Every structure is written in structure tokens, then in C-alpha cells.
Amino acid sequence: MNKCHIAYLACTAALLGTSLGAAPSTAAAHTVRLVKPGDSIQRAVDAARPGDTVLLGHGVHHGSVDVTTPGITLRGMGRGTVLRPEAATPASGTAKAAKAASAASGTCAAAGNGICVTGTKGDSVEGVTISALTVTGFRKTGVHARFAEALTVRNVTAAGNGVWGIATERSPRGVFRGNTARDNGDAGLFLANTVTEEEGASDAGGTVVERNRLEGNRIGLTVRRLRNLTVAGNRLTGNCAGVFVVGDENKPKAGRVTVLGNRIERNNKSCPKTARLDALQGSGIVLTGTDENLITQNVIRDNAGSSPLSGGIVVFKSFVGTPSERNRISDNLLSGNSPADLVNTDPGVGNTFQGNSCASSQPAGLC
Numbered sequence: 110m111n112k113c114h115i116a117y118l119a120c121t122a123a124l125l126g127t128s129l130g131a132a133p134s135t136a137a138a139h140t141v142r143l144v145k146p147g148d149s150i151q152r153a154v155d156a157a158r159p160g161d162t163v164l165l166g167h168g169v170h171h172g173s174v175d176v177t178t179p180g181i182t183l184r185g186m187g188r189g190t191v192l193r194p195e196a197a198t199p200a201s202g203t204a205k206a207a208k209a210a211s212a213a214s215g216t217c218a219a220a221g222n223g224i225c226v227t228g229t230k231g232d233s234v235e236g237v238t239i240s241a242l243t244v245t246g247f248r249k250t251g252v253h254a255r256f257a258e259a260l261t262v263r264n265v266t267a268a269g270n271g272v273w274g275i276a277t278e279r280s281p282r283g284v285f286r287g288n289t290a291r292d293n294g295d296a297g298l299f300l301a302n303t304v305t306e307e308e309g310a311s312d313a314g315g316t317v318v319e320r321n322r323l324e325g326n327r328i329g330l331t332v333r334r335l336r337n338l339t340v341a342g343n344r345l346t347g348n349c350a351g352v353f354v355v356g357d358e359n360k361p362k363a364g365r366v367t368v369l370g371n372r373i374e375r376n377n378k379s380c381p382k383t384a385r386l387d388a389l390q391g392s393g394i395v396l397t398g399t400d401e402n403l404i405t406q407n408v409i410r411d412n413a414g415s416s417p418l419s420g421g422i423v424v425f426k427s428f429v430g431t432p433s434e435r436n437r438i439s440d441n442l443l444s445g446n447s448p449a450d451l452v453n454t455d456p457g458v459g460n461t462f463q464g465n466s467c468a469s470s471q472p473a474g475l476c
Contacts, residue, residue: 138158138160139160139161139162140157140158140161140162141161141162141164142156142157142161142162142163142164143164143166144163144164144165144166144170145166145168146166146168146169146170147170149172150163150165150170150172150174150183150192151172151173151174151175151215154174154175154176154178154181154183155178157178157181158178158181159178159179159180159181159236160180160181161181161182162181162182162183162184163181163182163183163184164184164185164186165183165184165185165186165190165192165242166186166190167185167186167187167189167190168189168190168191169191169193170190170191170192170193171192171193171194171195171196172192172194172195172218173194173195173215173217173218173222173223173224173225173247174192174217174223174224174225175215175216175217175225175227176224176225176226176227176234176237177226177227177228177234178234178237179234179235179236179237180235180236180237181237181238182237182238182239182240183224183237183238183239183240183242184238184239184240184241184242185240185241185242185243186241186242187241187242187264188242188243188266189243190241190242190243191242191243191244191245192223192224192242192243192244192245193245193246193247194218194223194246194247194248195218217253220249220253221247221248221249221250221271221272222247222249222250222251222252222253223244223245223247223250223251223252223253223270224239224244224251224252224253225252225253225254225255226239226252226253226254226255226257226260226280227254227255227256227257228255228256228257228258229256230256230279232256233256233257233258233279233280234256234257234258235257235258235259236258236259236260237254237257237260237261238260238261238262238263239252239260239261239262239263239265240261240262240263240264240265241263241264241265242265242266243265243266243267243268244265244266244267244268244270244274245266245267245268245269245270246269246270247270247271248270248271248272249270249271249272249273250270250271250272250273250274250275250276251265251267251268251270251273251274251275251290251293252265252267252274252275252276253273253275253276253277254276254277254278254280254283255277255278255279255280256278256279256280257277257280257283258280258281258282258314259281259282259283259284260277260280260282260283260284261283261284261285261286262275262283262284262285262286262288263284263285263286263287263288264286264287264288265288265289266288266289266290266291267288267289267290267291267293267297268289268290268291268292268293269291269292269293270293270294271293271294272293272294272295273293273294273295273296273297273298273299274288274290274291274293274296274297274298274299274326275288275290275297275298275299276296276298276299276300276301277299277300277301278301278302278303278304279302279303279311280300281311281312281313281314281316282313282314282315282316283300283313283316283317284316284317284319285298285316285317285318285319285321286317286318286319286320286321287319287320287321288321288322289321289322289323289324290321290322290323290324290326290329291322291323291324291325291326292324292325292326293326293327294326294327295326295327295328295331296326296327296328296329296330296331296353297321297323297324297326297328297329297330297348298318298321298323298329298330298331299330299331299333300313300316300318300330300331300332300333300335300338301331301332301333301334301335302333302334302335303334304333307359308334308359309334309359309360309361309362310334310335310336310356310359310361310362310363310364311334311335311336312335312336312337313335313336313337313338314337315337315338315339316335316337316338316339317338317339317341318330318338318339318340318341318343319339319340319341319342319343320341320342320343321343321344322343322344322345323343323344323345323348323351324345324346324347324348325347325348325378326348326349327348327349327350327378327380327389328348328349328350328351328352328353328389329343329345329348329350329351329352329373329376330343330345330351330352330353331352331353331355332352332353332354332355332363332366333353333355333363334355334356334357334359334363335363335366336361336363336364336365336366337365337366338366338367339366339367339369340352340366340367340368340369340371341367341368341369341370341371342369342370342371343371343372344371344372345371345372345373345374345376346372346373346374346375346376347375347376347377347378348376348378349376349377349378349379349380349389349390349392350376350380350389350392350393350395350418351371351373351376351392351393351394351409351412352368352371352373352393352394352395353392353395353397354366354368354394354395354396354397354399354402355395355397355398355399355427356397356398356399356400356427356431356433357398357427357429357431358398358427358429358430358431362398362399362400362431363398363399363400364399364400364401364402364436365400365401365402366399366402366403367402367403367405368394368402368403368404368405368407369403369405369406369407370406370407371407371408372407372408373393373394373407373408373409373410373412374408374409374410374411374412375410375411375412376391376392376393376412377390377391377411377412377413377414378390379414385428386428387416387417387418388416389414389416389418390413390414390415390416390419391412391413391414391415391416391419391420391446391447392412392414392416392418392419392420392423393409393412393420393421393422393423393443393446394407394409394421394422394423395418395423395425396422396423396424396425396433396436397424397425397426397427397428397433397455398426398427398429398431398432398433399433399436400433400434400435400436401434401435401436402436402437403436403437403439404422404436404437404438404439404441405437405438405439405440405441406440406441407441407442408441408442409421409422409441409442409443409446409450410442410443410444410445410446411444411445411446412445412446412447413445413446413447414447415448417454419447419448419452420446420447420448420449420450420451420452420471421441421443421446421449421450421451421452421467422438422441422443422450422451422452423452423453423454424436424438424452424453424454424455424457424460425452425454425455426454426455426456426457432455432456432457432458433455433457433460434457434458434459434460435457435458435459435460436459436460436461437460437461437463438451438460438461438462438463438465439461439462439463439464439465440463440464440465441465441466441467442465442466442467443465443466443467443468444466444467444468446469448469448471449469449470449471450465450467450468450469450470450476451465451467451469451470451471451475451476452470452471453470453471453472453475454471462475462476
């Protein structure tokens with residue numbers, strides 16, 4: 110080996126040594142902060158820096174948590190890590206305890222939510238992960254995100270919350286995978302542009318809703334005034350309705366949602382009429398006021414009811430009169446749905462039904 114080669118190898122080894130030596134210091138900068146039941150989760154979250162993990166120990170934790178730092182992970186040790194609202198206290202200590210809880214968890218607790226990931230317009234909180242825990246018993250929402258970009262929620266159980274299990278607003282590029290949302294007052298999983306303002310659909314940036322179990326809610330999954338997301342491989346059962354893809358008269362219209370390979374069975378719980386929506390029972394997938402969706406390769410069975418929205422796959426003119434158009438319903442397996450497997454009561458143009466295996470439709474001829 111000549112001197113040139115020896116010098117080159119020596120230089121390369123030195124560079125590699127420098128690079129390898131730098132890696133441990135980078136990794137060491139990412140701290141795991143353990144929070145035991147009874148300790149303050151909010152204090153640990155407030156101290157965390159991007160890349161840190163706040164690890165909740167096994168057991169029951171009380172209170173709400175507001176996450177405003179990008180890039181952190183709030184993780185439990187599985188379903189046995191439980192977050193509940195602040196425990197009730199004797200009357201003499203109620204005011205003091207309420208004041209302490211409000212100071213510890215800010216607006217998240219005041220709004221009735223369990224975990225909040227909160228940014229602002231023009232300054233989203235990016236890259237937060239919530240995983241491996243149970244959030245239950247909150248007055249409004251188990252996990253709520255607003256202006257939270259690239260949020261990941263995985264292996265979370267959101268059960269028995271007053272409105273939504275897991276909900277987001279103005280939060281594109283999300284990943285919702287392997288969660289269970291059960292027995293929540295409205296939707297198990299609720300994804301929207303906004304619930305407080307009237308405006309057109311926003312781009313969800315390829316948000317993915319995958320392999321979740323949505324059971325016993327009013328609606329398993331609601332996608333409201335969004336475009337560009339995928340709903341795949343989920344199981345929805347025991348809700349009043351399985352999946353709602355909802356738009357309205359605003360521009361741009363909601364749509365371009367792919368609903369692929371889901372099992373949607375026996376969503377026959379009965380839910381009364383509300384100010385915004387008719388009574389629900391026996392709805393598999395409902396498209397209303399929305400365009401250019403692809404509904405394909407789903408198994409949709411035994412969803413039965415007498416609501417105007419009942420049926421296996423229902424294309425329904427929105428309550429504000431906006432038609433659904435250019436939706437493709439193809440290659441789905443449907444059986445035992447009532448009043449029919451496929452229902453189209455929408456006068457919109459370009460909706461197609463092809464290659465579906467089904468026994469009944471309204472009007473006839475869609476199967």
C-alpha cells in the first residue's frame with residue numbers, strides 16, 4: 110500500500126471517529142422524564158425540550174395536560190397508564206383544588222379536555238407524539254389538538270369522554286394508528302378543519318387513519334370539511350354510524366378521502382336527533398356534501414336502521430342542500446344492511462357504483 114493510500118485511510122478513520130464520537134452527545138440530549146402517579150405531568154411537559162419523552166408510569170394519573178412544545182413524546186406504559194380528570198375533593202377544599210388544577214393544566218382543563226396539543230395560527234406545534242395510554246372520563250375530549258402539524262396518536266385508548274375520544278382541528282399530516290375509541294358521546298375519532306368558523310375544506314396533507322378500533326360511539330369516525338386523507342384497515346362496530354365524510358356549501362368542497370379496506374359491521378346503536386343531525390342508527394359509511402372520494406374494498410355488514418341515513422354505503426344530499434359529486438364506490442363487499450346495501454338519495458352528478466358485491470340498493474340497479 111503506498112503512502113497516499115495510507116494517508117487517505119488515516120484521514121477517513123479520523124473523520125469517522127469524529128462523527129461516531131458526536132452521536133452519543135446528540136442522543137444524550139434527548140431526556141426521558143418519568144412521571145409517577147401523583148406527580149405533575151404538566152411540570153414534566155413544560156420542562157421537556159424537542160426530542161424528549163415524558164413517560165407516564167403505570168397507574169392512574171389525574172388532571173389535564175397542555176402540550177405546546179414541538180417534537181416531544183408523551184407516552185404511557187400501555188392501557189394500564191390511565192389519565193382521568195382531577196379527583197373530586199371535600200367541599201372545604203374544592204375551591205383551592207380547582208384553582209390548583211387550573212394553574213397546573215391551563216385552558217385544557219377549563220375546556221374539559223384530557224390532553225391538549227395546542228399551537229397558534231402561523232405557529233403550529235409540530236411533531237408531537239401521544240402514545241400507549243388510556244384517557245377517560247373527560248367532560249369534552251380525551252385527546253384534542255389544534256394547530257398541531259404532523260401529530261402522531263398511536264395505541265391510545267380514549268373511552269367514555271363526553272364528546273370526542275380523539276379530535277383535531279387545523280392539524281394536517283397527522284397519523285392515527287392502532288387506537289381504540291370507545292363509548293364517547295359523539296365521534297370516537299373526529300378530524301375537522303375547524304368547528305368554530307365557517308370556511309372551506311382544508312388540505313389534511315395526507316393524514317392517515319389506520320388500524321383503529323372505533324366502538325360504541327355516536328359516530329365511529331367523522332371527517333369534516335377536509336381533503337386529502339386516507340382511512341384504511343379500521344374496525345368500526347357498535348356505533349350509531351360507522352364513518353361520516355361531511356362537507357357543506359363552503360369552497361373548496363370537502364373530499365378526496367380514500368376509505369379503503371375497513372370492516373364496518375353492526376353499527377346499530379340508536380342515537381336521537383340533534384340540532385345538527387337527524388337520528389342515527391344502522392349507517393355504515395355516509396357521504397354528504399362531498400366530492401371525489403374513493404370508497405373501495407371495504408366489508409360492510411349488518412348495519413340496519415330506519416333513519417334517512419341508514420344503510421351500508423349512503424350518498425346523501427347535505428342538510429344545506431349541497432350535492433355530492435364524482436364519488437367512486439367500487440369493489441366493496443356488502444350484506445345484510447337495511448334499508449339497503451347501497452343507498453343514493455343525492456341528485457349530484459358523476460357518482461359511480463361499480464364492482465360491488467351486494468344484494469340490494471335504493472334506487473334499484475346500483476349492485
